[in-house]
Every structure is written in structure tokens, then in C-alpha cells.
Amino acid sequence: MSREFVIPANDFAAAGEASSSMKRMLAQLGVDPLIVKKTAISMYEAEMNAVIHAGGGKAFVEIDSEKILIKIKDKGPGIPDVDMAMVEGYSTAPDEIREQGFGAGMGLPNIKRYSDRLDITTEVGKGTTVEITIFLK
Numbered sequence: 798m799s800r801e802f803v804i805p806a807n808d809f810a811a812a813g814e815a816s817s818s819m820k821r822m823l824a825q826l827g828v829d830p831l832i833v834k835k836t837a838i839s840m841y842e843a844e845m846n847a848v849i850h851a852g853g854g855k856a857f858v859e860i861d862s863e864k865i866l867i868k869i870k871d872k873g874p875g876i877p878d879v880d881m882a883m884v885e886g887y888s889t890a891p892d893e894i895r896e897q898g899f900g901a902g903m904g905l906p907n908i909k910r911y912s913d914r915l916d917i918t919t920e921v922g923k924g925t926t927v928e929i930t931i932f933l934k
Contacts, residue, residue, distance in 0.1 A: 913930050
């Protein structure tokens with residue numbers, strides 16, 4: 798089963814719709830609630846990063862009998878230092894984003910915490926692909 802979602806640019810009202818849709822779908826499929834939670838949190842954090850830092854992007858989700866694979870792709874500025882970006886509390890979000898309660902520097906650390914596998918491919922000036930794997934068993 799595959800799904801594709803558009804992640805809107807700078808639209809905090811619509812941000813999170815893709816992860817909410819996946820959460821509902823997984824629950825309807827009878828997926829273990831802990832896996833639903835891990836998937837929803839991981840996808841939401843990646844989705845918000847695309848909204849905040851990259852002007853939106855696309856989410857691709859594939860579900861098979863073994864795993865949930867989520868790919869969030871954007872054409873934003875890329876991540877200059879992935880190791881720093883993985884440090885809890887490190888953020889490059891502008892002040893106006895932080896004033897709205899976002900950009901606390903927990904996005905990538907939370908994705909790593911709640912996923913079974915996290916792969917980040919990024920090129921400065923070209924964009925980023927965040928690939929999240931959550932195993933069903």
C-alpha cells in the first residue's frame with residue numbers, strides 16, 4: 798500500500814495533516830497502537846521540519862507486511878551539519894517560528910527516538926530526504 802502527500806509551504810494550519818491521515822489509516826488497519834504512535838510522531842516531526850525549514854515538500858509512505866517506510870523530500874536549503882542537527886535543542890528555526898511554539902530543536906532527535914531506522918540524505922542548496930523505517934513486528 799502506498800500513499801503520497803503534499804506538505805504545504807509555511808502553512809502551520811495544514812501542517813500535520815499527512816501524519817494525522819496516516820495515524821487514522823494505521824489505526825483502521827488494526828496496527829499495534831505503539832507502532833501507530835511511533836509512526837505518527839516520526840512523520841509529524843519530519844513534516845514540520847519540511848514546513849519550517851524547506852518551504853514544504855512531499856511525503857511518500859509505503860506499507861508492507863514487515864514495515865512502514867516514510868520518505869519526506871524537500872527542495873529546501875539542506876542541512877549543513879547533520880550531526881549538530883541531531884543534538885537535542887539545536888535549532889536553526891527563525892525567531893518568528895519559535896515564537897509560535899515550533900523550532901525547539903527536537904524534530905530530528907524525536908524522529909531518531911521513535912523510528913527503528915533513520916536515514917538522512919541532504920545537500921546544501923539542493924534539499925533533504927528523510928527516510929524513516931518502522932518495523933511492524
